[in-house]
Amino acid sequence: xxxxxxxxxxxxxxxxxxGEIPNALLMFFYFFxxxxxxxxxxxxxxxxxxxxxxxxxxxxxxxxxxxxxxFVVSLNTKLLHAMKRNVYISLxxxxxxxxxxxxxxxxxxxxxxxxMIYWVWCDIFTITTVTQFWILVNxxxxxxxxxxxxxFLVSGxxxxxxxxxxxxxxxxxxxxxxxLLLICPFLLFPCILIVSILHRQTQDPxxxxxxxxxxxxxSKTGYIESFGIIKKSRYLLILSxxxxxxxxxxxxxxxxxxxxxxLALVDQDERTAFLGTFFTGLLVFSYLVHVFLTNRIxxxxxxxxxxxxxxxxxxxxxxxxxxxxxxxxxIWAIAIKGGEKSLAHSLNQSVRxxxxxxxxxxxxxxxxxxxxxxxxxxxxxxxxxxxxxxxxIFHFSLEHISLIVIGFSLLWIFLNRWxxxxxxxxxxxxxKIKWQDADKFISETVDIDMTKLVFDTLQSKDRSSxxxxxxxxxxIKREKMSPELSSIIAHKSDQIQACAMDSLLELDGELLxxxxxxxLYREDLSTQIQEIMSQDVYQQVLKxxxxxxxxxxxxxxxxxxxxxxxxxxxxxxxxxxxSELNKLLKDKSPDVLRYAIESAGRLKRREFVPRLIAHLSxxxxxxxxxxxxxxxxxxxxxxxxxxxxxPDVNLQTRRAIPDILEQVGTQRATDLLASELKKKENDVETxxxxxxxxxxxxxxxxxxxxxPVFEKTIQIIKRCYFVLxxxxxxxxxxxxxxxxxxxxxxxxxxxxxxxxxxxxxYTPDDIIKAYQNICTGTKKSIDYxxxxxxxxxxxxxxxxxxxxxxxxxxxxxVRKCKKMIKPLEKVKFS
Amino acid sequence: xxxxxxxxxxIIIFDIExxxxxxxxxxxxxxQLVKDQLDSGNKKILLNFDKVEFxxxxxxxxxxxxxxxTHNLGGQLKIAKISQKLYLVFQVTxxxxxxxxxxxxxxxxxxxxxx
Numbered sequence: 001x002x003x004x005x006x007x008x009x010x011x012x013x014x015x016x017x018x019g020e021i022p023n024a025l026l027m028f029f030y031f032f033x034x035x036x037x038x039x040x041x042x043x044x045x046x047x048x049x050x051x052x053x054x055x056x057x058x059x060x061x062x063x064x065x066x067x068x069x070x071f072v073v074s075l076n077t078k079l080l081h082a083m084k085r086n087v088y089i090s091l092x093x094x095x096x097x098x099x100x101x102x103x104x105x106x107x108x109x110x111x112x113x114x115x116m117i118y119w120v121w122c123d124i125f126t127i128t129t130v131t132q133f134w135i136l137v138n139x140x141x142x143x144x145x146x147x148x149x150x151x152f153l154v155s156g157x158x159x160x161x162x163x164x165x166x167x168x169x170x171x172x173x174x175x176x177x178x179x180l181l182l183i184c185p186f187l188l189f190p191c192i193l194i195v196s197i198l199h200r201q202t203q204d205p206x207x208x209x210x211x212x213x214x215x216x217x218x219s220k221t222g223y224i225e226s227f228g229i230i231k232k233s234r235y236l237l238i239l240s241x242x243x244x245x246x247x248x249x250x251x252x253x254x255x256x257x258x259x260x261x262x263l264a265l266v267d268q269d270e271r272t273a274f275l276g277t278f279f280t281g282l283l284v285f286s287y288l289v290h291v292f293l294t295n296r297i298x299x300x301x302x303x304x305x306x307x308x309x310x311x312x313x314x315x316x317x318x319x320x321x322x323x324x325x326x327x328x329x330x331i332w333a334i335a336i337k338g339g340e341k342s343l344a345h346s347l348n349q350s351v352r353x354x355x356x357x358x359x360x361x362x363x364x365x366x367x368x369x370x371x372x373x374x375x376x377x378x379x380x381x382x383x384x385x386x387x388x389x390x391x392x393i394f395h396f397s398l399e400h401i402s403l404i405v406i407g408f409s410l411l412w413i414f415l416n417r418w419x420x421x422x423x424x425x426x427x428x429x430x431x432k433i434k435w436q437d438a439d440k441f442i443s444e445t446v447d448i449d450m451t452k453l454v455f456d457t458l459q460s461k462d463r464s465s466x467x468x469x470x471x472x473x474x475x476i477k478r479e480k481m482s483p484e485l486s487s488i489i490a491h492k493s494d495q496i497q498a499c500a501m502d503s504l505l506e507l508d509g510e511l512l513x514x515x516x517x518x519x520l521y522r523e524d525l526s527t528q529i530q531e532i533m534s535q536d537v538y539q540q541v542l543k544x545x546x547x548x549x550x551x552x553x554x555x556x557x558x559x560x561x562x563x564x565x566x567x568x569x570x571x572x573x574x575x576x577x578x579s580e581l582n583k584l585l586k587d588k589s590p591d592v593l594r595y596a597i598e599s600a601g602r603l604k605r606r607e608f609v610p611r612l613i614a615h616l617s618x619x620x621x622x623x624x625x626x627x628x629x630x631x632x633x634x635x636x637x638x639x640x641x642x643x644x645x646x647p648d649v650n651l652q653t654r655r656a657i658p659d660i661l662e663q664v665g666t667q668r669a670t671d672l673l674a675s676e677l678k679k680k681e682n683d684v685e686t687x688x689x690x691x692x693x694x695x696x697x698x699x700x701x702x703x704x705x706x707x708p709v710f711e712k713t714i715q716i717i718k719r720c721y722f723v724l725x726x727x728x729x730x731x732x733x734x735x736x737x738x739x740x741x742x743x744x745x746x747x748x749x750x751x752x753x754x755x756x757x758x759x760x761x762y763t764p765d766d767i768i769k770a771y772q773n774i775c776t777g778t779k780k781s782i783d784y785x786x787x788x789x790x791x792x793x794x795x796x797x798x799x800x801x802x803x804x805x806x807x808x809x810x811x812x813x814v815r816k817c818k819k820m821i822k823p824l825e826k827v828k829f830s
Numbered sequence: 831x832x833x834x835x836x837x838x839x840x841i842i843i844f845d846i847e848x849x850x851x852x853x854x855x856x857x858x859x860x861x862q863l864v865k866d867q868l869d870s871g872n873k874k875i876l877l878n879f880d881k882v883e884f885x886x887x888x889x890x891x892x893x894x895x896x897x898x899x900t901h902n903l904g905g906q907l908k909i910a911k912i913s914q915k916l917y918l919v920f921q922v923t924x925x926x927x928x929x930x931x932x933x934x935x936x937x938x939x940x941x942x943x944x945x
Contacts, residue, residue, distance in 0.1 A: 465921060465926070466921050466924055466926055466927060468921075469918055469921030469922050470921070470922050470924075472918075473918070473922040525915075525918075525919070527887075528886060528887050528890075528919060529887075529919055529922055529923055530887075531886070531887030531888075532887045532890045532891065532894075532919065532923050532925075533923060535887070535890075535891045535894065537891055537894040537895045537898055538890075538891070538894055538923070538925075540898060541894050541897060541898060541925075541928050542924065542928070545924070545927060545928050549927075560927070563924055563927065564924070566924075567922075567923065567924040570922070570923075
């Protein structure tokens with residue numbers, strides 16, 4: 001089989017890259033052989049125990065295992081840190097092989113308590129070899145890679161278990177229960193070989209150095225420090241609590257199952273064969289659940305549901321025993337044990353490994369060993385103690401023990417809900433904001449309006465003392481006249497009248513701005529001016545003056561018109577002379593226009609709106625017009641929307657409107673903008689999305705309608721798919737490099753829009769972090785970003801978005817997108 | 831508020847003293863005095879604010895009303911010696927464009943002659 005064919009074949013089973021094949025296959029077979037041995041050793045363990053002792057003694061076995069495993073874990077941790085990983089694993093395998101031979105030998109002596117020792121040894125063997133396998137997985141793969149390959153590797157373990165159980169099933173009555181053990185050394189020797197090959201293939205000096213450093217530090221740590229690490233992290237504490245609860249339930253169910261088996265099957269070899277059959281069925285069922293359900297459940301329903309299935313099943317099954325007759329107990333035992341183990345081997349195992357993803361590697365390693373080995377056995381010890389008390393003191397029946405299982409199942413459900421929330425929080429903590437929103441940053445640090453006004457004031461000083469005074473008055477009104485600003489404005493004052501203004505700033509003798517009560521002064525001045533302007537005589541005088549000014553020509557005329565435009569903006573909106581502004585809004589001079597537009601924004605009369613909207617496409621006054629329209633606020637959002645959705649309106653004008661609606665920043669403005677998302681083709685789509693995004697970041701109280709946002713997101717994703725496919729077709733033609741480069745830019749822009757849209761319906765901070773880390777982050781932060789999105793986005797969106805952002809080759813991306821086009825068409829949002 | 835009037839050539843000069851504010855309205859207002867002069871055929875009016883300590887919007891209204899009345903009869907109204915603060919108010923309200931304001935009485939009188 002060529003490499004390519006092998007890759008294609010494996011691709012049907014697992015999302016694997018060509019370079020990952022050799023290691024993945026080795027790891028697959030390693031886990032296969034380990035679990036194959038485990039499932040030969042296991043039926044022998046149960047059958048021998050029930051034969052030599054009886055089910056009532058099982059809690060003692062659980063308890064002794066729990067106590068002894070502590071020492072084994074301690075030894076295991078020390079050896080792991082003291083020795084090279086490959087040497088340690090190989091040596092421990094040699095040790096277990098020799099143990100198996102010894103047990104086989106001593107079993108012939110028919111010493112009853114040996115089955116108790118074998119039980120404990122069997123648990124140590126299982127936990128050590130399986131944990132070693134997962135440590136290897138963590139060493140070899142980074143989180144995202146592990147997530148892709150875990151399913152495949154777990155399949156290896158399940159298939160190994162099936163093979164082992166089948167061997168036990170068929171050879172139990174041929175060879176006898178004890179002689180089954182002799183098959184195991186033949187399975188474990190190849191594992192030593194695999195570890196050696198893996199070591200050679202994955203040897204990375206940097207990794208070795210890093211591991212050595214970690215090992216040196218870690219070797220100093222014992223249980224207390226490992227416990228300290230877990231105690232400091234709420235997440236790890238919940239994870240430990242989940243493990244404890246699950247193990248207690250498993251032990252209770254195991255006890256119930258074995259008790260029923262002891263009563264139902266008397267002959268030892270028959271019992272071993274039955275257990276072989278049971279484990280085969282169980283593992284086949286587990287495998288089917290794993291292959292057909294695990295990924296689907298994780299992909300479609302997320303981690304929360306995946307975590308809840310096992311406790312819900314156990315809760316239901318435990319309630320069921322309270323209502324069935326004793327004759328059905330064997331069927332019930334097979335069902336509950338089968339269900340519990342199937343889920344533990346498939347869904348629970350995958351989810352548990354995923355729960356370790358957001359933990360920092362140096363903590364993960366220590367915590368994982370501690371939780372998997374120590375917490376596991378500690379929980380078993382608790383379970384054994386509960387069972388001992390219940391059986392020997394309270395004489396509990398199987399039904400009573402189910403009541404305990406019901407209680408722990410409810411606790412498990414609660415803990416699962418808790419850890420799901422913590423999981424997302426932990427992934428988020430691994431992501432940092434890469435850059436700040438420039439608009440937001442500038443608006444937070446610089447008062448743009450104020451700066452403009454200072455410039456206007458400075459500029460007007462040389463042109464007209466009246467304009468200067470008016471602008472100065474604006475500054476005073478805003479209470480922004482700092483001594484520094486006063487000094488800048490008064491600098492180079494060479495006009496007599498302007499100097500008179502400077503005195504306001506304490507620069508020329510008379511002090512008009514009282515130091516101790518300048519607020520009162522401002523109010524007084526402002527009130528006085530307003531009162532003057534509201535007088536009929538003033539209106540009358542000014543009207544006559546304005547009639548003359550509007551027709552004035554030349555530079556002087558221009559200045560007068562500027563002054564007129566400015567003063568009109570200072571009047572009451574209802575002033576009869578304010579209508580004069582209409583003429584000035586048509587002025588050809590940009591300077592006059594600027595003041596007229598500003599005044600229109602202050603007066604907020606509807607009659608000025610069409611003229612202001614028209615100026616949105618006049619280059620020198622577009623931004624002032626936009627600001628003036630913003631000042632109108634909510635009352636003109638409807639008019640703006642009409643212009644925005646009218647294709648006959650100048651495109652530049654339409655493009656300016658979303659930004660105005662964004663600055664208005666009301667719910668109505670948002671709704672009107674969002675309603676534009678419903679259009680499939682829109683020349684102003686970019687501006688609308690950007691405006692909505694700004695709204696989201698600036699006005700957290702605003703609600704965004706989900707349906708149009710999701711629909712637009714899907715529409716853009718679909719567009720990206722087609723751009724990708726087109727790029728793929730063009731890439732072979734070098735003459736079209738420019739076109740491809742344009743397409744890449746288009747894709748990047750679209751991706752930005754997708755994330756901007758997603759931020760409208762999800763927490764913006766999460767989406768921004770994910771987007772920024774995908775754009776510029778390291779491979780690891782990209783992984784975390786995708787992990788975060790995988791957990792927070794709703795299924796319909798993430799299914800079609802992930803192919804666009806996943807860390808895969810261009811070819812793989814194109815292939816995935818092609819595959820997703822049809823499902824994309826069917827996506828519907830209610 | 832106290833208002834004295836005097837005549838220099840054909841120009842009526844009103845010397846205003848004290849504070850011109852709404853709360854201090856006397857029987858005869860500045861506008862009324864100006865109107866009386868206009869009725870008497872004196873169409874050149876100079877308002878001297880040298881001794882004015884305070885003027886509120888009502889006072890400005892009086893000045894403007896006087897200006898309108900004078901202007902409508904083809905007369906001339908000039909203002910002299912207003913405080914810097916009042917000048918600022920006039921500038922902000924664009925009244926410096928309407929009213930003829932001078933630094934002192936002499937300059938104002940010369941301006942009458944020049945016209």
